[in-house]
Amino acid sequence: MRRLRNLIAAGVLSVAGLTAGAQASGDVAVPPAQEWAHGGVNSFLSFFKGYDYAAVQRGFQVYKEVCAACHSMHLLSYRNLHDIGFNEEEVKAIAASVEVTDGPNDQGEMFNRPGLPSDRFKSPFANKQAAAAANGGKAPPDLSLIVKARSHFEDYVYAILTGYAEAPADAHVPPGGNYNKYFPGNAIAMPMPLFENGVTYADGTKATVPQMAHDVVTFLAWAAEPKLEERRRVGIMAITFLVVFAGVMYAAKRRVWADAH
Incomplete structure (x- = not known):
């Protein structure tokens, strides 16, 4: 049933993404094609390719330390991190690093407790209304299926993360907006999220903006298609x-x- 819900959601989001792309102005740059170890979630020819799990783990770190401040991933539970190489103790520690609301208890009151592996990824906001209120009236999208919900898939998300630039003189960017040459209309509300050495990778990989963008998109691709390798086999x-x-x-x-x- 969960798999069916995911497929339906992916289909709806894909239609929405394609519609947004069709309505975008004609001068939006086409995302350059990138090399992905898994060949891309929408590739039908990459039968023998699989995820680079070192990159997936680094991408989870980027998501946790940067993206999770605004973006939820409500289709993932902490126990799903077993599938990308974290052991039982690591998963428990990651889950326990957040505080979740549970209850009611015997007195009928809600209470806070450390997270458990069975918990869904904690959302940064209590609800969509709170998320919208904290972000200029529009809630940041959930990232669980974002790679499959946009045309050009991984390449598009990578391009958005690396496409921030100074706005040309003839560009119209509303107050509070940011110029991004790959975003439809070129004006995006999200500020540039990635900066050089924004995270410290445990494996010593240098945290450049392209590296962090590539890693987090690899993680998001895995989140959207965790059974990709099994399906190909x-x-x-x-x-x-x-x-x-x-x-x-x-x-x-x-x-x-x-x-x-």
Whole structure:
């Protein structure tokens, strides 16, 4: 059922993303194609490619330390982090680093407690109204399926994160907005989120803006398609079976009809 809900949500968001793209002004730059270890969530030709889990873990760190201040990921639970290489103790520590509201208790009151692996990723805001009020009237989008919800997929999200620049003289950027050459209309409310050495990677990787953008997009791609590798393995097995089966049927046909010729 959860998988069905995810697929429906992805479809709805994809339509919304394509519609927004179609309505965008014609001078919006096309996101440059990037190299992804997994080949891209929408690639049908990358049968033998899989996620770079070191990059996925670094991307989770970028999300946790930068993006999670504004963006939720309500389809993920902390226990899902097992799938990207964190062990049981690490997952428990990550979950316990946040405080969640639970209850009611025996007195009928809500209370706060450390997070558990079974908890969903904590949202930075209590509800959409609070998120909108804190962000100029528009709630930041949930990032659970963001990579699949936009045309150009990973390339688009990467381009947005690295596409901030000084606005040209003829560009119209409203007060409080920011110029981004890859965003429809070129004016985006979100301030530039990534800065050089914005995080300190545990594995010693240099935290440049392109590196952090690539890592967090890899994490977001995994979040949108956590079963990508399994799906591709099943596809390879199915195609292999069909090829072998077709060969066997062809050989049987030739044997059965050999005397007729």
